[in-house]
Amino acid sequence: MRAFLAGARVQLRFMTAYPDSLIPFFTSPLFTIVFLLVFKHAGRPDLTAYAAIAPVFIALWWLALFNSGWTVTMERWNGTLEMLVASPSSFGAVIFGRIAATTAIGTVSFFEAWLVARLIFGTTVTIHHWGAFLLTVVATLAAMAGTAVGMAALFVLARNAVTFSNSASYPFYVLGGILVPVSLLPHWVRPLSDVVFLSWAADLLRATLRVGPIHQFWPHLGMVVLLGACGYAVGLFALRVILVRVRESGELSTT
Amino acid sequence: MEAGAAVDVRELRRVFTPRKREPVVALDGVSLTIPAGEVHGMLGPNGAGKTTLVKILSTVLLPTSGTAQVLGHDVVEETRAVRPLIGIVFGGERGLYTRLSARQNLEYWGALYRLPSATIKERSAALLERVGLTERADQRAEEFSRGMKQRLHLARGLMGDAKVLFLDEPTTGMDPLAAREFRRLIAELKGEGRTILLTTHDMVEAESVCDRVTLIDRGRLLATETPRTLGRLISRFQRIDVTGADEALLAEVTALPGVSSATRQADGSTRIEVSEEGATAVVLRRLVDGGVTDLQTSLPSLEEVYVQTIGERGLGV
């Protein structure tokens, strides 16, 4: 637990020290503006909720790919990976703490979207189902963190991590239905969407911002949690492999 | 395990098998005992296995075979017991969070070493004071000079109040003043009863700060000696480069007792090699009396010493 908090605290310091970490907080309002402009121009004020949610997912996913995903790799390049392994604290706990902090900060983008809608477009994003909304947010953040742990571990082990992470943004925005629901995608793509937790989470969040009952809330929430847990499990397993590589084969040595 | 031994290594072997390449034996049956409170130097060229040994002892790397114990705990079986007791100080530019301040670096590691918050604050301030970084405590590490970074490394290694410290080539790249200052710190730490294992490829450094020095090359320990012995070893194999001496004088000097060879160099000077203590002084006197003024003495390199000592089957002094 202390290791988790130590990781979280140092991550917050990193975020202020590295301007790159702030990219999503600059682009989120701009994406919100883009989407709201489109819907306003099309005369569809009912889609405001869509425009507010998509930038949040973009921000969170960006943070997972370009910030959290590089946690372990950065430790390696920094020469601190082995020191971390040699410390009395749990390696996995520290990494998870750092990733959790990043993910939590990502929620600022929701406030940015809300503000942009309010101040620039004069529309309000109203939450109609508060309980469901909060639960979905928590589940989404947890799933995002879990997936990010998976990314952090895999990016160390995979050779093409850089290329992959640069290209893994928009494909997942499409498959995840973060702006346009997956129901509008062709049938053959749906199975892919179903295993991306984003699609379930986005659908749910949109539903909480709509008037009217939410269909199948618990099963959908369950899918978010399940898929996030899968990411986390993959991550934990891969982190263990990394520890082995450090200690047994000496492969990840930086000295 | 010897009573009072801080580090006890028995037949430690470490083989690396990189992909598509021949296996590399980094450590080949190394045995070593370091009593508590000793400053022990590990002297050897690059690739000798020094860093590998440090990594195994600091639980970063697992050995292929053999055992190693730190303060009575096996580094493999009792990793969790070992980790809070040790501190690692690597040399070089890396190993610090450059965008964090010196203080923030220490506080982070303090947390990872499970110290209570009050202790973290106290100890980081005290250590910064000790290594002379108090004024720069809140500056980003990336703005530090090499020497300052190294001092921060040392402070970091001490955050856990380590009983055993592993310093891996800590003064590499430091300017002489900074290096001297660093060695003074090490002497202080020894005074506090800490055990220190210091790796280096600088003979002079090994001599100046260590109680005992182990020579290591190609994964094997050649010998463990006190620095004084090493010093005598060095001076024993001193050589003199002479320019401007005529053949007769050279022949006379070469015939002196303790002179092992005289070789013509490409630049026209002659290198006279000496293999006995005290012979240098005699040679120099003879050369100066003979009117030679262009003289230079030098010490052999580490490799040359090894070649000589292995050639003589070990170190007899």
Place this chain on the structure above:
Amino acid sequence: MSTLRVVWYSIVNGANDYWSIFTLKSWVFGWLIRVVSQVTFFALIGKLLQKQAQTDFLLIGNAVMVAGMGATFALHQPTNERGNGTLPLLLASPSRPVVVMLARGLYVVADAIWSALLGLAIVGPAFGLHFPWPRVLLVIPLTVLVGAAAYCFSTFLAGVIIAHRNINNLVVNTTIVLLMALCGVNVPVSFFPTWLEWISRCLPITDGLEAIRGVLAGDAWSSIAAHVGGELLSASGWLALALLTFGRFIRAGQRDGSLEFAS
């Protein structure tokens, strides 16, 4: 003549850098998939709105935007030079840094233009976009123009931030989304208040994109020509600004020490 040689070698240099990062496989499965997904992402909004005209608008806009996006990556050039430690060497050489920078990034721009055209060609038919033949061929040189204009703009920006390596990535990413918002990529600039429309027309991409839309929609040649003129004006304006100010920014950075050469 020697300037041309500098340019040629800089292009080759840039190309080599690029291909050391990408293999054909990673380009297709990494980059191209991303491009296709990006265009698709926005085109799908048209499906959500259930208007083919919207789909066409968004699709064309975001495909062409890929050219602008890639051109904006040129902002990374000076940082790469500094990271490689070659910036001081460049500055000490007789060649003008801005010329070398411009040439070195050409490969990235060419790739961006090519990617934009591919994106249009692949995603267009999937969403029912109609390509009038042979007018559609004009889209190629027009996309080149858009890419070039965006490149001149980003080279100017590269000079502005040359002493601030820290925020390089931040500026690149923000610029890209800003261009998406302002250059008529997703909504026509006529939808903006007048003052904002003026700003948009000064930026690259805006007029070029309208020209491309005009070509595909079968607009009158006079209107298309006017837009082409607008884009040419924009491109030359930003280029002139870049040539004039790049050296100045470097000297300013050298003077106040903000352009430190240690990476």
